[in-house]
Amino acid sequence: MSALITPEKIKQEISRLPAFPTIINELLAVLEDDNSSMMVLAQHVERDPVLTGNILSAANRLLRTEGWPEVRDVYTAVSLIGFSRILEIVLTTCIANFNGNFASQHFLWAHCLATGVAAQELSSKAKHNQNGALVAGLLHDIGQLWLAYFRPLEFQQARLQVEVHDADVCEAERAMFGMDHGEVGGIVAEYWHLPKDIIAAITHHHNPDDKIARDPIVAAVHLAEAIAYALDLPRRESNAVSSISGTACRTLGIRWDDEDSFALLGVIDARYQHALSVFP
Amino acid sequence: MSTRHRFLPLSMAAPDMVLARPVRLTDRGRVVLNFPAQHSLTRNNISQLRAHHAQYVCVQEEDFRGHLARERFEMDQIERLQKIFRHTNLGDPDTRAFFDAALAYRAA
Numbered sequence: 001m002s003a004l005i006t007p008e009k010i011k012q013e014i015s016r017l018p019a020f021p022t023i024i025n026e027l028l029a030v031l032e033d034d035n036s037s038m039m040v041l042a043q044h045v046e047r048d049p050v051l052t053g054n055i056l057s058a059a060n061r062l063l064r065t066e067g068w069p070e071v072r073d074v075y076t077a078v079s080l081i082g083f084s085r086i087l088e089i090v091l092t093t094c095i096a097n098f099n100g101n102f103a104s105q106h107f108l109w110a111h112c113l114a115t116g117v118a119a120q121e122l123s124s125k126a127k128h129n130q131n132g133a134l135v136a137g138l139l140h141d142i143g144q145l146w147l148a149y150f151r152p153l154e155f156q157q158a159r160l161q162v163e164v165h166d167a168d169v170c171e172a173e174r175a176m177f178g179m180d181h182g183e184v185g186g187i188v189a190e191y192w193h194l195p196k197d198i199i200a201a202i203t204h205h206h207n208p209d210d211k212i213a214r215d216p217i218v219a220a221v222h223l224a225e226a227i228a229y230a231l232d233l234p235r236r237e238s239n240a241v242s243s244i245s246g247t248a249c250r251t252l253g254i255r256w257d258d259e260d261s262f263a264l265l266g267v268i269d270a271r272y273q274h275a276l277s278v279f280p
Numbered sequence: 281m282s283t284r285h286r287f288l289p290l291s292m293a294a295p296d297m298v299l300a301r302p303v304r305l306t307d308r309g310r311v312v313l314n315f316p317a318q319h320s321l322t323r324n325n326i327s328q329l330r331a332h333h334a335q336y337v338c339v340q341e342e343d344f345r346g347h348l349a350r351e352r353f354e355m356d357q358i359e360r361l362q363k364i365f366r367h368t369n370l371g372d373p374d375t376r377a378f379f380d381a382a383l384a385y386r387a388a
Contacts, residue, residue, distance in 0.1 A: 065291055066330040082307075085333060168367050229364055230382035239364050246374035256377035263301070263338070265385040266287030270336030274289035 003154040004178040010187045013150050018101040020192045021094040023051070024135065027087065028195055031131050034083055041090060045074050051094070058093045059086065062278045087131060089278075092116065095138045096279050102145050107236055110276065112138050114233035117275050118224035118268045119217075125264065126252040128216040136201040136221045139194075143185030143202070147177065163238050170206050170242065182206055210247045219248035231265060233272050284343045284388050290330060293337050295323045300340035305332045354387040361386065 023044045030036035045052045052074060059077040060070045062085075071077045078086050092113075099109050119137030123130045147155040154176050161172035170180035177184070186203030194202075201221040204212050208222050222245055229239040249256070254264070285300040298320050305313040313332050315325065321337070329337070345353065361383055368375050 066333060067327060081333065166366070226378065230361065230378070231386065232360070240367050241365050242367055244368065244372070244375040244378045246372075249374055256374070256381040261381040262385055262388070265381065266285070266338060267336060270287040270289045274291070274335045277289070277291060
């Protein structure tokens with residue numbers, strides 16, 4: 001059975017998805033500048049009590065684990081946690097809430113969280129755009145959400161090919177839909193006007209060619225997903241690494257035979273467990 | 281008795297755990313907390329780490345497993361990783377190196 005989809009069809013149907021949080025694009029545009037980022041955050045906090053409540057809720061979960069009293073406003077949270085951590089909380093909370101609109105399995109969120117944390121850590125080590133990598137990692141499987149939302153039966157059939165018949169996920173999706181979840185996700189990300197490197201990271205996260213893997217965010221998300229699967233963060237029987245791009249490793253300056261790789265994997269593992277307690 | 285290193289989220293750190301790697305926390309370029317490797321954590325140290333938003337520590341633990349148990353554990357990890365890498369070409373040097381790094385971490 002085939003249920004071919006086209007880029008036009010995807011774009012037509014995106015408007016029926018819950019609205020993508022505009023604060024993410026606004027923050028991505030000014031991430032390098034703390035003052036501008038703070039202004040964007042302040043504007044949204046003033047007009048969006050639901051967003052503010054969600055940010056405070058995640059900030060308080062973090063503060064509780066650190067033995068601090070609860071806070072009731074975002075500015076106090078910034079002073080206690082620091083602006084860069086609040087920025088991570090805002091970006092992750094917005095994407096977690098967006099994902100929460102879908103009746104998807106908890107596994108997918110935990111997998112995206114692991115990929116986001118790993119992409120951020122890889123970018124931090126390579127001194128690239130950490131928050132861009134975090135967002136790209138958190139959104140890398142957005143194409144699966146689209147497929148699960150608009151083509152639930154066919155999506156389940158493609159998943160069955162993976163779970164029961166051990167098919168490669170991208171091949172199973174291409175056989176069913178004519179494109180895989182990376183390509184679908186790239187079209188969705190383009191529709192949302194996300195930055196070009198994030199669109200490329202979402203589109204090519206399974207198998208970036210050498211030219212595309214020279215982009216640091218593409219490289220980070222590709223390797224981050226492989227790490228999430230290789231360490232079973234979280235565990236699912238069908239976890240599978242599809243490929244490792246040598247160009248991606250070199251783009252980020254990672255040598256797996258280096259003794260630092262043990263610490264890199266350890267830090268990602270521990271940070272993922274920590275993040276899961278703040279963004280369950 | 282041999283030891284092994286474990287990276288733990290801070291919520292799992294406990295008094296008397298011994299750091300395998302130093303912890304050095306900075307705030308705007310200023311060092312605010314500095315514990316060397318082999319430092320034994322106290323309750324107060326853990327509170328300090330929390331207060332400065334540390335997310336994890338690397339500790340060393342005695343490895344009580346016998347030789348056979350360790351070998352069996354490593355075999356389980358190899359089997360699991362071979363399943364996870366079933367769609368890859370392990371003859372490719374980058375893929376092989378990543379497989380080996382994941383195995384070294386998982387089997388530790």
